[in-house]
Amino acid sequence: MGIESQFIWMNGQMLPYEKATVHFLNMTLHYGVGAFEGIRCYDTPRGPAVFRLSEHMQRLIDSTKVIGFNEFPYTVEELSQAVRDVVKANGLKECYIRPLVYLNSPGLGLNLAGSSVQVGIAAWEWGNFLGEDALEKGIRANIASFTRHHPNVSMTKAKITGNYANSMLAKTESVRLGFEEAIMLDPQGFIAECTGENIFLVRGGKLYTTPTATILEGITRTSLLTIAADLGYTVIEQPISRDQLYIADEVFVCGSAAEVIAIREVDFRRIGSGVCGPVTRVLQKGYHAAIHGEDERYGGWLDLVG
Secondary structure (H helix, E strand, O other): OOOOOOEEEEOOEEEEHHHOOOOOOOHHHHHOOOEEOOEEEEEEOOEEEEEOHHHHHHHHHHHHHHHOOOOOOOOHHHHHHHHHHHHHHOOOOOEEEEEEEEEEOOOOOOOOOOOEEEEEEEEEOOOOOOOOOHHHHOEEEEEOOOOOOOOOOOOOOOOEHHHHHHHHHHHHHHHHOOOOEEEEEOOOOOEEEEOOOEEEEEEOOEEEEOOOOOOOOOHHHHHHHHHHHHOOOOEEEOOOOHHHHHOOOEEEEEEOOOEEEEEEEEOOEEOOOOOOOHHHHHHHHHHHHHHOOOOHHHHHHEEEOO
């Protein structure tokens, strides 16, 4: 399914899909100096609802601060309302939402001075990022030859557009080698994250995940930490080596686009029984109940569109 829709919100205006364009001489296009979010809207018993909308909008604004913008033209609530408007205008019940902050500039110098912040928001129907079979079967992954960003080379707490060249290099390499996803190491050689997801492993009934110093602090990750604790699991944040993945009982990844997906194989080594494991399955079900409004404990995470 493509990413077309009827309308895209740009700088306060709802524009027809084909007119939502930017100029070729655009600073973000040339240098990757922009920020974005990936958000999902789900159909619930109370109607379409966007998952953790305000948290995503706050992270978008925080990303612009990390880049170096001292002024931003919209509040969290203004952006949140724009998201609701886009979903409604396109008549969508379940969709993926992409806000993007980009720059207009009178020149193409390597300096933010004089540039103005622009914002666009699109929404479209989109299935699971890692494929429709991934939920049941899990995926195969490998350790990428490309290292995740050093936190003092390119900021890791912001969803900066240019950062994802790193992800595309790793993902393309892995797909060409026959895998579905790449697992990236941090500059010290420990597990960091995947190209668009955070990573967990299960061993002895406990959950382990990487510290936040070199990773994007995923909103899905944060949600799963809460759900796992509510289900009685112990979650430990600590450095993880690649060989700890090989001997894990289960490995899974999470993200707004991917949701919660098992990794059944890493570097041609079968993980556990080679299928989605029982702990991963429980967390999948808990997460899906939360995003579809089926668990009242997490009702505050849903922002109704209507």
